[in-house]
Structures are given as structure tokens and as C-alpha cells.
């Protein structure tokens with residue numbers, strides 16, 4: 387059975403910077419949970435950030451630039467947390483590989499977990515298209531990333547992967 391890496395704050399613990407979680411109202415989620423597919427992981431907590439913590443945003447580039455050392459992640463206090471965010475991304479990848487996940491469903495908008503939008507680095511509440519650092523790292527290593535509003539698409543991909551996996555097994559590939 388294919389597993390799914392999910393943000394630890396999705397329908398779970400209140401791990402976000404402001405000590406909240408992100409509710410999920412979905413039968414798909416409930417089914418995955420009952421089947422034991424969910425691999426819960428919070429990259430930021432894994433590298434020691436506390437709850438609550440100051441909000442952080444990518445400043446001066448994209449998540450790819452952060453991984454390449456060309457942009458920073460800063461807290462709203464001005465503290466540079468780039469190296470911790472890069473480590474958090476690596477930890478997410480390590481966990482995904484260790485658990486053998488087929489894909490990930492992560493919270494959108496986060497400088498770590500975002501996959502379609504992130505905040506623009508001005509700490510004014512504006513968003514721009516973009517990814518968080520962990521989502522970028524997972525995608526670079528071939529792990530598809532969806533956000534919490536894309537559970538149907540994620541479920542469809544999972545079915546495709548499992549069907550092609552069974553076909554591979556039957557044909558001995």
C-alpha cells in the first residue's frame with residue numbers, strides 16, 4: 387500500500403507558527419487515515435523550531451534559490467533562519483524516502499510546505515505563486531507534492547500508481 391507524506395499540522399497537532407493546525411474535511415483523508423497511509427511530519431519541528439514561533443518568509447528569491455544559497459528565509463524579527471529551513475527540507479526528504487511515500491500532501495502558503503503559493507517576503511500578507519523549501523526539495527527528488535485543496539487529484543494519482551504497480555507485478559517488471 388502506497389503511503390502519503392502529510393504536513394504534521396494537517397488535521398493533527400497544532401504545530402504551526404501560531405500554534406494552530408489546519409483542518410481537513412474530506413472522506414479521502416479519513417479513508418487514508420483509516421488505511422494507515424498517512425506519514426505525518428513537520429519539517430520545522432524536526433529541526434527544533436518551537437511552537438509558537440515567529441512567522442518566516444522566503445526573501446530575495448524562490449525556494450530553489452534558497453536551496454542554492456541564493457536567497458534567504460527570515461523571520462519577521464529579521465533573524466536569518468535559512469540554514470535551518472534547508473535542513474528542514476532535507477529532513478522531509480529523508481523521511482519521505484525512509485517511509486517510501488508515493489506522494490506528499492502539504493499545507494499551502496508555508497515557506498516550508500507550500501506548493502502553489504507562498505508569502506512574498508514583505509511580511510505584509512501578500513502571496514505570490516511559489517513553493518516552500520521542503521516542497522521544492524521533494525519535487526526535485528521526484529516526489530509529487532499536492533496541497534490540502536488537491537486531495538482528489540492526489541487520490542487519483544495514488545490510484546494510478548497502485549494500478550501501474552499491480553500491472554508491473556503481474557508482468558514481472
Ligand code: SF4
Nearest residue numbers: 393394395402428499
Ligand atoms: S512546517 Fe509544514 S508541517 Fe510544520 S507547521 Fe508548517 S506547514 Fe505545518
